[in-house]
Amino acid sequence: MSLLSAGLLSARYSSARQLSRTAFNARKISTTKSRPPIAIAFDIDGVLKQGSKVLPEALQTLDMLEGNNQWHTKVPYLFITNSGGKMESERAKDLSKDFQRKVTKDQVIQAHTVMQSLARMYADKPILMIGGPNLPPGGCRSVLESYGFNQVYTAFDxxxxxxxxxxxxxxxxxxxxxxxxxxxxxxxxxxxxVFHDSREWGRDIQYCVDVMRSDGGVFGTVLSNKELLNRKIPPIYFSHGDLLWGNDFSVPRLGQGAFRFALESVWKQVSNGAELNATTFGKPEQLTYEYANELLHELLRHTSEDKNLRVSPENVWMIGDNPASDVMGANGFGWSSALVRTGVWTDDQGPPAHKPTLIADNVQQAVEQIMKRTWN
Structure with a gap:
C-alpha cells in the first residue's frame, strides 16, 4: 500500500474498530481449505443500476452475497464508482434505499474519495473546484471542506x-x-x-486555462507563452478519467475523460504545445484500488472470526461494465475482473480492449460464476 493510501485510511479511520459494524455484525464468513474467502467490488452505473433504475438482478445478487446461496456463505463487498458529488455517507443512504438493505459509508468509494489524500498538501491553500452537481448550491464545496480543504472556490464564485x-x-x-x-x-x-463531471464545458475550460496561464495563480492575469516556460503552472487533479459512462439512455454518455481531452486540446493551442500538469484519480488508477483493497480486508476481518484472514488477489473481484476503467484497473492491480453486458461495453463493439477474467450477461450471472469457479 502506498503512503498516500495509508495516510488516507489513517485519516478516515482513527482505528480499525471505527469501521461501522451495523451492516456486518451478523455476517460471519465461514471458510475451509476447500472454500477460500471471496471479496467483491462493484461498479454501480451499468452494473447494479441504469440511471435511476435499479436492475432486478442487483437485489438478487446482494441477497446471494448475504448468504442466500447454495453454500450458505456470506461475502464482503463494497462499491467503487467513478460517480460522486456528495458525501460518502449520503451515497450510502441512497444505496441503502436503492438496494433495500443497510449500506454503510465504509462500503462506498467514490471517484473523489481518494482525493482526501491531497488535504495534507492543500489544506490551507486556495483551490479552484470545477464540476459537480449544481444542486444543492454549495453542496460540492461542502464535500471538499469535509475532507479538510479550507479555501475552496468554485466557477460560480x-x-x-x-x-x-x-x-x-x-x-x-x-x-x-x-x-x-x-x-x-x-x-x-x-x-x-475537477471534483466531478463538468456541467458547463465552455465556462469550465475557460477558467481552467485562465488559472493555468495566470501570473502566480491570480485570476484575471496572464503570462506570455515564453513566461510560462519558466513558471510553475498550477497542477490540475481529475477525480476520474472515464471517457464514457452508461445510464438509462440507449447510448453511453461522455464523461470527465472527454472533458480532459477537450481541455488538453485547448491548452496545447493557447500555450504553444505545453502539457497539462495533471493527475487522475478514480478507476483505473492504482491508488483507488490500493484503498479499496485495504477496505475490503477490513470488512473481511470484521466479518470473520479469524482477524488475520486475507483474500488471495485472484479471489478479489471487480465487477464492472467498462473495460477501460473497471477491467483495466482490476487486472493491473492483480485482482480478477468480471465484465457485464448491461452498461458501456456490448458484444457488437468487438473484444474488450482489456480482457476480463470472465464475461457475463448481468451481475447476477457474474457472481454465480465467481462462486461456482471458486467454491466448486
Whole structure:
C-alpha cells in the first residue's frame, strides 16, 4: 500500500474498530481449505443500476452475497464508482434505499474519495473546484471542506466576481446564496480540482486555462507563452478519467475523460504545445484500488472470526461494465475482473480492449460464476 493510501485510511479511520459494524455484525464468513474467502467490488452505473433504475438482478445478487446461496456463505463487498458529488455517507443512504438493505459509508468509494489524500498538501491553500452537481448550491464545496480543504472556490464564485469572464451566460441566480464574495485579485490559486463531471464545458475550460496561464495563480492575469516556460503552472487533479459512462439512455454518455481531452486540446493551442500538469484519480488508477483493497480486508476481518484472514488477489473481484476503467484497473492491480453486458461495453463493439477474467450477461450471472469457479 502506498503512503498516500495509508495516510488516507489513517485519516478516515482513527482505528480499525471505527469501521461501522451495523451492516456486518451478523455476517460471519465461514471458510475451509476447500472454500477460500471471496471479496467483491462493484461498479454501480451499468452494473447494479441504469440511471435511476435499479436492475432486478442487483437485489438478487446482494441477497446471494448475504448468504442466500447454495453454500450458505456470506461475502464482503463494497462499491467503487467513478460517480460522486456528495458525501460518502449520503451515497450510502441512497444505496441503502436503492438496494433495500443497510449500506454503510465504509462500503462506498467514490471517484473523489481518494482525493482526501491531497488535504495534507492543500489544506490551507486556495483551490479552484470545477464540476459537480449544481444542486444543492454549495453542496460540492461542502464535500471538499469535509475532507479538510479550507479555501475552496468554485466557477460560480469566479463568474459572480467577473461576469465578463464568461460572457455567454449570466451568473446563475440559483447559486447566489452559495457564492463567496471574494476579491480574486488577492487570491493565488495553488491547484485546480475537477471534483466531478463538468456541467458547463465552455465556462469550465475557460477558467481552467485562465488559472493555468495566470501570473502566480491570480485570476484575471496572464503570462506570455515564453513566461510560462519558466513558471510553475498550477497542477490540475481529475477525480476520474472515464471517457464514457452508461445510464438509462440507449447510448453511453461522455464523461470527465472527454472533458480532459477537450481541455488538453485547448491548452496545447493557447500555450504553444505545453502539457497539462495533471493527475487522475478514480478507476483505473492504482491508488483507488490500493484503498479499496485495504477496505475490503477490513470488512473481511470484521466479518470473520479469524482477524488475520486475507483474500488471495485472484479471489478479489471487480465487477464492472467498462473495460477501460473497471477491467483495466482490476487486472493491473492483480485482482480478477468480471465484465457485464448491461452498461458501456456490448458484444457488437468487438473484444474488450482489456480482457476480463470472465464475461457475463448481468451481475447476477457474474457472481454465480465467481462462486461456482471458486467454491466448486
Amino acid at each position: 469566479l463568474h459572480a466576481y467577473a461576469p465578463a469572464s464568461y460572457p455567454y451566460a449570466a451568473p446563475d441566480p440559483e447559486q447566489q446564496k452559495a457564492v463567496r464574495q471574494v476579491d480574486f485579485s488577492k487570491v493565488q490559486f495553488e491547484a485546480i480540482f
